[in-house]
Amino acid sequence: MKILIVGAGQVGTDIASSLGENHEITVVDEDAERVEEVTYNIDALAVEGDGTSMEVLREAGVDEADIVIGTTDSDETNLAVCGSAKTAGDPFTVGRVKKRKFLETWEPSPGAFGVDLMVASNVLTAEKIARLVVTPAAHDVDVFSEGTVQMAEFEVGDDSPVAGETVAEADRFDSLTFAAVLRNGDVVIPSGSTRIETGDRVVVIGSPESVHSFAVDVAPSGTPDKDADIVVFGGGEIGEVVASLLQDRGFKPRLVESEGGRARELAEELPETVVMESDATDRDFLERERIGDADIAVSALDSDEKNLLSALIAGRMGVERSIVVTENTEYTELFETVGVDVAVNPRQEVAEEITRLTQKNRTVGLALVGSEQAEVVEVEIDGESVFAGRTIHEADGDLPGGVVVGAVSRGVEFVPPRGGTTIHEGDHVVLFVEAEVHDEVLEKV
């Protein structure tokens, strides 16, 4: 397929490198330096110029493109790219936006702005945070098959009852598969006798209920019930959506916003949320409101530094778990090293989402595990697949090592994957795939 990506920032480059091996990629950016970087690092054609200009788009081959992705830092530019591309040919257009208002316009009438698929980073990020909040000890939670299947990555702490158990002992759930154990930066595909150690990260795939039950096993004390005290710092769009999602799930979060007018607006929008007008790092305020008693603090302020600071202060005051938004991808790991429990990067969320959605013909879902050492992919099975009409056990023989069948979904139904489970055409299979065998597996499947 011919894919045209406008915007060679973090997201654009990420998408280009994940799709580059199988597709013909062209990247457009105004910035000469970025264009140069793309040319050197990625197997893609790079064009320098304004992506909203028809001339530049033509030069980049918009007429023959199958997919056009607008992913610059400006929402409006991205929409203009999609709109322009639609007038040039008939590509499938993907527009990335930050602001929810565009999504709200687009959702009821897909095709608005000439966008076939809109990806809103603030909403995606907020959804991810909400999933993390309700799943204790999770570092990552992604959904597949429209919510039928979940993948989660847990860190096993030293007080976790799971620590020291073998996988067979820990696997008490019918519809849960242990896909991998990440230990010291390595990916281990576990067998029943693999022992789970403190500090390991465990990747499980299963039905949402079983993933949640396992989460409770991993961190019994951290399980948020409806009375859980959740504090959200920052009433920007991410903060607002997080609070509103938590509210919808029956929680009564507290939301701290420093600007008075915005605080009032939020308070009006969010009836079940207690909105506070204060600076998130104001110690007097934090003590007065006993923020230290909170179970989870979510930092979604307007800068990474403020987020880190607020998370660290909250942590010192006694908050058990901190989830932080980082705009800068380089900070993600750093933050987790210095004491933040989970760092969520909107750009990574968006890149994953766009990649998974543009691979839609066959591979319908994707999540990156660890530092891209492995992926979780969702594949719709067609007649030529190694799985078609065969049991998992039979198909497994034809696949390389480094692959785990995590879950099978048939329509909206979750099918626990056992060796003897027969997979039919049209089923969705969620696979855990190590990076080195990725291409080989996808070809066979």
Place this chain on the structure above:
Amino acid sequence: MKLSVDLRAAIALVGSVLKYLTVAFVLPAGVAVYYGETVVPFVTAAVVSFVVGVGLETVCRGGGDLGGREAFLTVALSWLGVALIGAVPFIVAGEGVLASPMSAVFESMSGITTTGATVVESFDVHSRSVLIWRQLIQWLGGLGILVVATAILSELSVGGAQLMETETQTQNVNKLTPRIEETARIIVRLYVALTVAQTAFLYSLNAVGLAPRMTFYNAVAHAFTSVSTSGFSPEPRSIEAFAPVVQWAMIPGMLVGATSFILIYYVTHGDTARLRRSEEFRFYGVVLSVFAVTATALLVLDGAHATVEESLRHGVFNVVSMLTTTGYASTDFNAWSSAGKHLLFVCMFFGGMAGSTTCSIKMVRWLVVAKAFRRDLFKAVHPDAVRPVRLSGSVVDEDTVRDTYAFVLVSLVFFFGFTVFVAVDSARAAVSLDEFEAMSAAAATFFNIGPAFGDAGPMNSYAGFPETTKLGMVVMMWVGRIEIIPILVLLTPTYWRR
């Protein structure tokens, strides 16, 4: 100095109101003809009404459009004008106390403001046609306030109308329909339909033989004053005159009259879920139930009535009557124990829902005050919390919260001030009046309830008060009915200046 108010526009509209009032005299005139009584009072009044109305229209022709400022003046003057012209039949008929202009104006103002305070002492001297005019003027008063409150005051953001809007929960429009005329038409239709239904219901009790005294005349007369929650009765002993079943049957009429007509409109169009969603409606139900149960319990404990059914009936009936600002009495509650009387006295400060025919402070204001105060308590513990006041899920803006606090406070200040006036004026005129009687008479007129306690009790009359007190009451009924602000604003210099 140049006036900033378009007097012509405002007064011309008052003229139109008076002109249309002429039509109203057809009913009492017809009744007079039917019973062979004199039609002179009504013909005279009709002529006066028509001449004054057309005269004002003609003199003030050429005014501009009616704006917000003019609306205040129009509303205030309309009530005053109708009250004055409404007194004409009483004066011309010259029956009993109503022959005195002061008393006639008192009765007429009490009528048009849906108060129900009467100076009539002996009902026998009055012709049926005069008595039905007394009922009709209350019905017109109820209709007037509905139209004004829903269609005009809501535009001016006074009179609890802003609160009523949030109760309707329509997102795009703050009224039933965007056009005042259309709103008014819907309200009028609903009001007439409810009156007809109430008449039919009361008369059907007579038809099946349960209520011999509920003649067609009485059915119409009481339908007029129950749906409008105003409380005049052509019977000297008010509702005590009727069988228990009639007393029970009158309760729903008052309750409906005290319910927001906007809510009733939606319910009659099948949206009954709205009743449950409306916090004001739930609050109204709870307050009413608490008072009714307490009153019944008190009556049972006091042994004031022979049977439990009687205690229950009189407890519920009189609480509903006072709380909805109707002012009927199913028994002489003046004879109740002190506790019972004080309970009814407290009911006077509530009133029904906004957008109904009731007067007084109204449920929605108390609800907003309670919610706002609860918010303040929360903020005392969490000084940084930002917490809007919500009513049925919609946010009440802070200006409205402040206005509501202010209205409740001003109402209470007016009540206290007027109590002092009533007490002092009675002392001056050497009329004996104890403090509870003064307070209850002040509240019963200012909050447009009607009967009070003591000399102004349900089976007595206001005739004994000094003329000056009566004049004060006429003014206070007027001010109270149109919710203070449209009249107070006329007293501010800025209203008249640019």
